[in-house]
Amino acid sequence: MGREHGHSHGLPAGASATGRHRRKLIWVVGITLAVVVIQVAGAFLSGSLALLADAGHMLSDAAGVSIALLAAWIGTRPASARRTYGYQRAEMLAALANAVLLVVISVVIFLEALRRFDAIPEIQTGTMLLTAVLGAAANLVCLLVLHGGHTESLNVRGAYLEVLGDLLGSLAVIAAAVVIALTGFRQADAIASILIALMILPRAWSLLRDVVNVLLEASPKDVDVDSVREHILAAEGVVDVHDIHIWTITSGVPVFSAHVVVRDEVLSADGLDLVLDRLSDCLGDHFDTEHCTFQLEPASHAVHEVRHHD
Template sequence: MNGDQSHRHGHGHGHGHGLPAGGPRRPLAIVLAISTAILAVEVVGALLSGSLALLADAGHLLTDVAGLALALVAAVLAGRPATDTRTWGYRRAEVLAAAAQAAVLLAVGGFVLAEGVRRLLEPPAVASGLMVVFGAIGLAGNAVSIAVLSRVRGGNLNIRAALLEVVNDALGAGAVLAAAVVIAYTGWTRADAVASLLIGAMIVPRTWRLLRETVDVLMEATPKGVDLAAVRAHILALAGVREVHDLHASSVASDLPVLTAHVVVDDGCFRDGQLPVLLDRLQQCLAGHFDVAHSTFQFEPAGHATHEHPTHR
């Protein structure tokens, strides 16, 4: 790189991309073990009691176990260092895992809603006493899992996906208990189907939002909280800046937004040594106002636009 190029290109540096030491692996492993145990208990309970609500919660837990296993693997991969062939390491693994979990949960939610409607029309006999026992076990286990995941600070999409699933499970266990009480005291067996429909209604909307967020990351949409119009205005407000173009913002992972831009500056900035100062100001502005710690800037003189490729204007 010659002297002119070294002044024309400024870029962020010193930004680590790894997970904090330990990361979310230990809490994910604990919750995975708890969910696996609850799954086994609820399958037995659903078979013994004939409850669709327990079966729905067990089906949801089955996806949780698979999803949490994916999340744990993703957490391990995300902690691996960057290489020349994978310059961001495996940071996007948590997004892929969250997307897979959300897609499976949507399918489960659809099944539960359809089966709930069928049983609402033709309610089978249900053993309410067994529903209470197994529902209480599920609720207690989910409460422990929620406590474990809630202690993880700055949770990424992976942790949020896992917490969302466990919270949904806890709400499902609560619905099972409520249905069991209604059946025990009134004999209205359709309460089991109603509880199943409530579980499905809790699964689908929240999961849809999570899926949209993961798709946004994969499609490199502008991160939430980063207003590109405001970013452009802040850059143009700096002394010496004439124009900004090729302004792009995306996310490598849920907690790693990145931004790039071509910044046209006064010709004098290339002669008086102002580019390093301007670069510091730009990066401090982005980190302070928009919480974007990783940014890359290309500085250009005004005449550069005349021979730049049209796609970069």
Template sequence: MGAGHSHGHDHAAGRAVDRGRLVKVLAITGTVLVVEVVGAWLTGSLALLADAGHMATDATAVLIALSASWVATRPSGPRATFGLHRAEILAALVNAVVLLGVCGFLGWTAIGRLVEPTEVHGEGMVGFAVLGLLANLASLAVLARADRTSLNIRGAFLEVLTDALGSVLAIVAGAVIWLTGFDRADAIATLAIAVLILPRSLALIRDAGRVLLEATPADLDVAAVLEHLSDVPGVVAVHDLHAWTITSGMNSLSVHVTVTDDALAVRGLGAILDELSECVAEHFGIRHATFQVEPESHLSHEDLGSDCL
């Protein structure tokens, strides 16, 4: 005996709005990418090239995010009963791995320039970095209104945020070179950009991994769920509870609930299922829950193994 609830319509509508924002960010990022590549070539700045390379990563990430968001709207079917929502999580994971690669490249190249400095035109570097910063701020303003509970959107937001910080570092490095002639400031700024990228990439990999491994959602207190379900009138036991995340903002739950025979006879299965569904929706925001409701007389037939909660 079971029941399930879904909020797929609202979820899909929100993702459609976010796709429009991603298109705007892609247009901004693509334009500034070209400008910064030209700037890196004209000034000889590794920090600008690093920012341009990260911009290219951003543009790729946004393209992946757009594709994944579109794929995630495809309807469910017999071969994919939950639909393709996990495409968004895979996209976030790809973004994070690419970021790690960019981080390694920047670090290696910057160390080489610390050993053998290359002449950099600080004045031009500042000008191009300012353009990059303004573009990143515009992209952040667009993404700030998006649903950042989505790992997909969060990945894009973090990349643009890191880019904005990278542009600030490039401005500072350019000013130092312009005023003092200390060319190693360019390599130092590049290393700082790499350091900014690393922890965000690892955090995104961790969060995407939790979803793909179907770990219990980090924001869900399983003990509290058991307690609330046990407090529903007529419930005598709650076991075999499993909780996981389908995609960002879509937690799922399945659980066996044992109720008294009297409760089933007096209130009926439908009323009990409604109460259980309302319980997890109201207290934990879970609207995709499946309950197996069993009469108390069936409890002795249950195999309550060590892996059951």
């Protein structure tokens, strides 16, 4: 017999991790876009490619966070008979688009830096330095805004990593401005641009890998399936468990299902409720998985189940 039991069977609006941190993401987009305008103006006034590269990187970050916000809003739409989990997977598609965008930006920056390496124009280091310092300060503010949320949501994590990369990029621009001002070595600007491009790629790869794992419905990396099996088998009345599936709908929304074999005598109405409560409490307490589906089977039905699943 199939029974679904858990603390929360629906996926209410705002249930996803990204939805819970939407206000933080809005603040980050606003701050980032303001800094992009300042950096673009500073890049043209100073002639610095590194500053323009950092502005392009921050613009891609703002675009990525905006996509995440749009996806979080779409994800609050209710489930339907056709889409039983609603639209929360839209957040994963947004994170995927974000990762791809980061790769494109890094390649463009890298190629432009190589093209200009032997033809660096005169650079106004004062303007370059001031603009880079303003960018670094804004990035620090954004990191503080996103702190905490980056451990719960892939989209918030992506935004956090992007802002962290922006901060490192701003520090690279500051270093290049200082080197040019002190030594006249203008190639430092192109070198800083290449460093910014190289800093983007590992973050893009990390985000892309995690998104693909979710889309392929891999078990959450912080969940040990064998440990889950042991906890279920330890519940009173449980004889065996099979067909365990643990996956993630979107960040912060893990889902669990399993076929649980129980002793025949516990299959009364009271016995069923007791076993289901024990299983659900176990998963909720130990594995932070509240959306659970259990199919309870009498032990006398085990022979049929083995034949059916082999």
